[in-house]
Amino acid sequence: MPSGAALEAPARIEGGPGALDRLGGIANGLGTHALLVTGHSNRHARVGELLAAAGVRWTRFAVDGEPTIDTARAGTAAALAAGCDLVIGFGGGSALDAAKAIAALVANGGDPLDYLEVVGRGHALTRPSLPFVAIPTTAGTGSEVTKNAVLASPEHGVKASLRSPLMLARAAIIDPDLLAGLPPAVLASSGVDALSQVIEPFLSIRANAATDPLAREGIRRSAAALPRAHAAARAGKPIDTEDRQALAQASLLGGLCLANAGLGAVHGFAAPLGGMFSAPHGAVCAALLPDVLRVNARAIAARAPDGPAHARLRELAAMLTGRDAASIDDGIEWTAALCRALEVPGLARYGLTVDRIPELITKARAASSMKGNPIALSDDELTEIARASL
Numbered sequence: 001m002p003s004g005a006a007l008e009a010p011a012r013i014e015g016g017p018g019a020l021d022r023l024g025g026i027a028n029g030l031g032t033h034a035l036l037v038t039g040h041s042n043r044h045a046r047v048g049e050l051l052a053a054a055g056v057r058w059t060r061f062a063v064d065g066e067p068t069i070d071t072a073r074a075g076t077a078a079a080l081a082a083g084c085d086l087v088i089g090f091g092g093g094s095a096l097d098a099a100k101a102i103a104a105l106v107a108n109g110g111d112p113l114d115y116l117e118v119v120g121r122g123h124a125l126t127r128p129s130l131p132f133v134a135i136p137t138t139a140g141t142g143s144e145v146t147k148n149a150v151l152a153s154p155e156h157g158v159k160a161s162l163r164s165p166l167m168l169a170r171a172a173i174i175d176p177d178l179l180a181g182l183p184p185a186v187l188a189s190s191g192v193d194a195l196s197q198v199i200e201p202f203l204s205i206r207a208n209a210a211t212d213p214l215a216r217e218g219i220r221r222s223a224a225a226l227p228r229a230h231a232a233a234r235a236g237k238p239i240d241t242e243d244r245q246a247l248a249q250a251s252l253l254g255g256l257c258l259a260n261a262g263l264g265a266v267h268g269f270a271a272p273l274g275g276m277f278s279a280p281h282g283a284v285c286a287a288l289l290p291d292v293l294r295v296n297a298r299a300i301a302a303r304a305p306d307g308p309a310h311a312r313l314r315e316l317a318a319m320l321t322g323r324d325a326a327s328i329d330d331g332i333e334w335t336a337a338l339c340r341a342l343e344v345p346g347l348a349r350y351g352l353t354v355d356r357i358p359e360l361i362t363k364a365r366a367a368s369s370m371k372g373n374p375i376a377l378s379d380d381e382l383t384e385i386a387r388a389s390l
């Protein structure tokens with residue numbers, strides 16, 4: 001790494017304070033009747049007003065928690081029943097992933113299991129999704145710019161992706177004003193997830209010349225803004241405008257990086273944890289990040305000390321701490337201290353117990369994200385990560 005360059009992204013990315021106001025013009029050019037996929041809060045009122053003012057009809061589909069295969073089926077049926085020709089996702093990663101899956105399924109027909117990786121038949125999507133507009137209201141998943149939608153399969157106890165370049169949003173609207181008032185716990189879990197989504201692609205075996213500059217920028221911005229933003233939110237104060245902007249950008253950069261360079265063991269574990277325990281994605285990634293870095297660093301020092309990953313860990317430490325002379329251990333300790341300051345709970349909170357770890361590891365090995373990890377980890381090493389993250 002890096003080998004060549006690869007970058008796929010939505011056709012249009014609108015960013016900056018007030019960017020949401022441009023939704024009407026964007027939607028009006030893409031369709032006449034939108035399925036508006038949201039979470040359960042009523043924050044979408046403004047979106048509805050903007051659509052109505054632009055002459056775009058809309059039907060709401062609310063998603064309860066992280067989307068499952070059944071969520072995608074129900075949303076697809078709702079879009080077909082209403083005759084929607086456009087899908088808008090407004091919310092956190094759950095709403096955006098649900099919207100993205102629905103847009104693909106309406107256009108392609110069939111059932112999610114026809115196309116899902118890991119648990120389904122894995123058929124390729126052949127038709128472009130219905131036009132899809134993504135509007136994130138947390139700074140975490142980067143789903144607004146990725147080409148996959150993660151769906152939980154409670155029956156299989158895992159999460160798996162629908163994935164295709166045909167699923168990229170036609171437009172992503174990233175308005176940092178939408179992050180005002182995020183609860184501290186959501187800011188913490190989504191923020192550390194966003195950080196992990198620039199760190200893992202930077203260390204990934206698929207890191208490349210197109211994603212590296214984005215990852216570096218995202219790491220620096222996130223590392224600087226996240227502790228300040230969380231301290232403000234926790235004190236009940238408004239988050240500084242520049243910090244909100246930095247977090248929104250780090251999330252966007254993470255989405256671009258992971259879609260084009262892959263991830264690593266943090267996300268390799270997160271997929272089965274989400275499926276086995278309905279654990280929220282961001283919180284799980286935050287709980288895992290320090291111990292994944294620590295075990296990866298030790299394995300790389302032992303088995304690939306002269307490889308590129310070792311140099312990247314040094315560079316990562318310097319970016320996180322802001323000190324050029326920082327050691328790899330300093331960088332890892334910085335992430336652990338961040339998670340302590342942000343009061344990130346361990347995995348036991350979500351139901352993981354020692355006796356379930358072997359099953360977790362079997363499933364994590366099969367997760368697509370694990371393939372990007374900078375070094376192949378043994379079962380003992382994976383067990384150590386899971387135990388230390390409890």
Ligand SMILES: [Zn+2]
Nearest residue numbers: 141193197285
């Ligand atoms: Zn993530």
